[in-house]
Amino acid sequence: MSDSLKYFKSLNNIRTLRAIAREMPLESLQEIHDKFNTVVDERREDENQARAQLEAHSQKIAKYIKLLEGEGLSLDDLVTAKIPSKTQNRVKRTIKPAKYHYQDKNGEIKTWTGQGRIPDAIKKAMQQKGKKLDDFLI
Known part of the structure; x- marks a missing residue:
């Protein structure tokens, strides 16, 4: 475990925080509080964006599943379908005689x-x- 992670884990203890706070001026504590709130707000916003993207992705999937079901198909039909490749349609070139x-x-x-x-x-x-x-x- 890295030293900084150990340090932050110790900050999770209320007794440790109170002991540190007694030794610091109130202005420094307020500055730390403001910066910490900024970091928490940014992290919360990132989490919300990730959740929104996941929700949008899930909605798209649900939409396509509905379309498939409307056509009488299932996801298994798509997975097991054999799609002809472009190489199968190629005409083999005839061998030319030597000149x-x-x-x-x-x-x-x-x-x-x-x-x-x-x-x-x-x-x-x-x-x-x-x-x-x-x-x-x-």
């Missing part, structure tokens, strides 16, 4: 459909040897 062939740096013959990035081997041949893309047609 070009080339030899990679390992000497293997590879093919390319003409879609996507140009393979490095074709790009180098076009830049360094002056070949054209048509030279790689199948």
Whole structure:
């Protein structure tokens, strides 16, 4: 437990408070009283706001439950419902036939459909040897 919390717990004892109050001037006690009241008022306001937000949230939930019941649905229906995802509706792309062939740096013959990035081997041949893309047609 932190020291400040121990200190505040000791302030909860009326005898301790009276002993401290006897040693302090009345002006200091009044200043402490005013500051403490300010802190309590702020805390009370925070609690009221939190309670109001919780109440508003509960009212919204009740409103939607009523709407669901009006449509003949329950919360269980929503929880167990299987909602189709967007990925299930996608049409699978057909594989395109190869249009070009080339030899990679390992000497293997590879093919390319003409879609996507140009393979490095074709790009180098076009830049360094002056070949054209048509030279790689199948």
